Amino acid sequence: MNDFRLPLGDWADAFIHFITDVFGGFFTVVRNIFAGFYDLVDFALQTPPFWIVVLALAAVAWLAKGWKLAVGTAVGLLVIVGVDQWDNAMSTLALVLVASLIAVVISVPLGVLAARSDVASKVIRPILDFMQTMPAMVYLIPALILFRVGVVPGIVATIIFAMAPGVRLTELGIRGVDKEVVEAGQAFGASPWRILRQIQLPLAMPSIMAGVNQVIMLSLSMVVIAGMVGAGGLGGEVVQSLTRIDVGLGFEAGLSVVILAIILDRVTGALGTPRKPGAPRKQAPATDAAEPLGPEAERLPAASATA
Amino acid sequence: MSETPVPEAGTPALSVRRLTKFFGRKPKEALDRLRAGAGRAELAPLGTAAVIDADFDVRRGEIFVVMGLSGSGKSTLIRTLNGLLEPTDGTVTVMGETITGMSPKRLREVRRRHVSMVFQHFALLPHRSVLENAGYGLEIQGVPTAERRERAEHILERVGLGGWGDKMPSELSGGMQQRVGLARALASNTDILLMDEAFSALDPLIRKEMQEQLVELQQELGKTIVFITHDLNEAMFLGDRIAVMRDGRIVQLGTAEEILTDPADDYVAQFVQDVDRSRVLTAGNVMEAPRAVVTASAGPRAALRAMRDLQTSMVFVVGSGRRLLGVVHDRDVLRLVQRGERSLEPAISDDHPVVSADEHLSELFESAVESQLPLAVVDEQGRLLGAVPRVTLLAALGNVSSNTGEHAVIETPATIPVDVITATLHRTARPDTAIADAADANAVAAAAAEAADIRAEATRADAAGERSPA
Known part of the structure; x- marks a missing residue:
């Protein structure tokens, strides 16, 4: 028995080598696209003076939720400026935004697919389990080989790690849409695409937005790991403080991550349940029919589904 | 939309022939056994025979009520009438067009032109205003926005919801929401209206009011209505003809009076026992x-x-x-x-x-x-x-x-x-x-x-x- 060993590791190694040899060109292209995208967002955040960015982010918070969140955002960002982590924080923010955006772009359609087909759902589910539970650092190894040191392997590892809740919550949201409402669309002769666009997506929006929120939070939790492969930013600072046993630097960089996390969470969380402008949120008049979608349904943006 | 045959005046609005719907894994085997006389219970290990050998015509301009307790297959039956469910066997013909086995695209076309539906829990789009909901069928038919608004407003007026067009469905009471559901179906201007337990979720007073309004609208507009209910009093009040379903089979088909005075079997007799006869029989x-x-x-x-x-x-x-x-x-x-x-x-x-x-x-x-x-x-x-x-x-x-x-x-x-x-x-x-x-x-x-x-x-x-x- 001692001689026997499953050569899974060798296979994975051979597989990655095979991929590198055959699709090397493809990965170079992907690398350039991701890197270009990251540079663009990073440039947009780094170039203006910090107070403009602080004001802009506070304004976003105001629009998303209200003045309290705006003030909190501004204060938090100023603390980051105060501990001299502004540039690193902006690099990290750029990485999170790029990785999250790509993860959402991939995961929402996958979630739709999983919701429409039981077969797809059964195939996708174990893959998601694998992606989410595999220790995140393991992704870094092939990512390093395929994309070389820098910000791109960090982004790729982040996307893979963060995608799962986006797919899951999209599927859940669409499957949870009242069956009768979908039937109504069919009964009046709407095409499946139209039902998806006008009924399922708008009604599943709270759940999808919760998924987006989760994607962003998981992305942020990956930045430190991404810092290990040279992604820089706050993650790079934390890794550096670890190698130097620098408690002060570690605390300041870590606190900056926490502040960014809280801001991103509150803002995206608020986007999932937007208020009706001008109207105070109040209980709808009681109806004698069970409202199958819960209170979220009434808060959906009316404009999202006009033809 | 081009080579659809124009239905002749004499054809029934809906024709259902030997329609069977089986939910389960071996539909072929189940079908053979059903045809050999097996009951629902014997097929339970294979799946559910929701509708067995339904065979009837719905005449133009009548209110045809399908009555049965929950689980009798009436909801499945109504969903085969507009092709939301494909029958395991048998055919459904809508205004002279056989929809069984039709391509999804043509089926959608038939639904747009001939059959609209009203749902038990209203099934309004909660993120759209009442007016947009009422005009939903027209929107899918491709009617231009201005005309859509006008027709939806007119029909909302007709069902007693004039001036409520800008509200959201959640701001309306149950009865009003179902009026919107009815308006949506009427606005589509289809010949046939399928109503699936449409008034069952409403409280008794509102229900009575809606029933009266429905009869009134039907007399005025001459729609063919297929109405599903588990309430015999409702069936007797609305139905020109009533089909009583039990365990997937139609056990009796006739006018309210026929069912009341000449029940086909003990089941129907037991059922009609509690009916308020004084509201069904006329002088x-x-x-x-x-x-x-x-x-x-x-x-x-x-x-x-x-x-x-x-x-x-x-x-x-x-x-x-x-x-x-x-x-x-x-x-x-x-x-x-x-x-x-x-x-x-x-x-x-x-x-x-x-x-x-x-x-x-x-x-x-x-x-x-x-x-x-x-x-x-x-x-x-x-x-x-x-x-x-x-x-x-x-x-x-x-x-x-x-x-x-x-x-x-x-x-x-x-x-x-x-x-x-x-x-x-x-x-x-x-x-x-x-x-x-x-x-x-x-x-x-x-x-x-x-x-x-x-x-x-x-x-x-x-x-x-x-x-x-x-």
Whole structure:
């Protein structure tokens, strides 16, 4: 028995080598696209003076939720400026935004697919389990080989790690849409695409937005790991403080991550349940029919589904 | 949309032939066993036979009710009618087009043009305004925005929701939400309306109101409506014809009256036991042939003789064209005869109750209580169709057969002894009136015969089910 060993590791190694040899060109292209995208967002955040960015982010918070969140955002960002982590924080923010955006772009359609087909759902589910539970650092190894040191392997590892809740919550949201409402669309002769666009997506929006929120939070939790492969930013600072046993630097960089996390969470969380402008949120008049979608349904943006 | 055959005027709105829907893994095997006579329970290990061998036509312009308890397959049945579910076997034909096996694209086209649907829990789009919801069917049909708005507003007005167009569905009560659901279906302007337990989620008062409004709208717009319900009273109120479903099979198909008075089996009989018969049966259903009838021109002697022969204290008096003039009582007529009057006119009183043939029994009680006399049933022109004595009214309410043939109709008993009448007739008889008497007797017989004719005619018209605008 001692001689026997499953050569899974060798296979994975051979597989990655095979991929590198055959699709090397493809990965170079992907690398350039991701890197270009990251540079663009990073440039947009780094170039203006910090107070403009602080004001802009506070304004976003105001629009998303209200003045309290705006003030909190501004204060938090100023603390980051105060501990001299502004540039690193902006690099990290750029990485999170790029990785999250790509993860959402991939995961929402996958979630739709999983919701429409039981077969797809059964195939996708174990893959998601694998992606989410595999220790995140393991992704870094092939990512390093395929994309070389820098910000791109960090982004790729982040996307893979963060995608799962986006797919899951999209599927859940669409499957949870009242069956009768979908039937109504069919009964009046709407095409499946139209039902998806006008009924399922708008009604599943709270759940999808919760998924987006989760994607962003998981992305942020990956930045430190991404810092290990040279992604820089706050993650790079934390890794550096670890190698130097620098408690002060570690605390300041870590606190900056926490502040960014809280801001991103509150803002995206608020986007999932937007208020009706001008109207105070109040209980709808009681109806004698069970409202199958819960209170979220009434808060959906009316404009999202006009033809 | 191009080569769709134009449906001929005579084709039924919906034709369902040997339709079976089986949910489960081996539909072929299940089908064979069903056809071999297996029941639902025997197939339980394979799956559920929701609908078994349904076979019926829905005529244009009628309200066709499918009635059954939950689990009887009625919701599955209605979903096969517009192709939301594909039948395991059998066919569905909508306005002359067989939709079974049709491509999804053409099926959508049929739904857009011919069949709309109203849902139990309303199924409104919660993120759209009432007006946008009402216009949803039109939007899918590709009607331009301005026209869509106009038509949706018009139909909202029609269902009593004028001015609510800008509200969101969640701001409306249940009854109002279902009005929006109804408006959405009506606005699509399809020939057929499928209503799946449409009023079951509403409270009783609102439900009653909606039922009345639906009948009104149907009479006005002449839509063909297939209505699903588990409430027999609702079925009886709405349905021109009712299909009773049990365990996936249609066990009886007929008018409310047929189901009530002639249930196909014990199950249906048990079911209709609790129905409020007084709200289903009408005066026309239970009325008797009016035997005690004389024409006004026949004169008092004929009337008196008729009363003597029929052992009753009153007769109905009809004028030309069988128009009901009133009743005469034996005492009054006796007085006229004794005075030698030639005309019946002075004795005619019109204080007797008159009802129309389509009034429900529940509406007859008050009149029946107020008067000793049988209720006179007349048509729109005031012609006498029949009479409803109290005993008939009571017999119809109990589970006794409403056909009162075996228990003799007891008219108000004669108040004057027969021999007194005979004596009076003899005493007042004059040679010149003897011939007139004979003529009078003929007049009475003719009046009774004519009554039978009109009644038969009315029954035929009824049976033809002329609910829709001619």
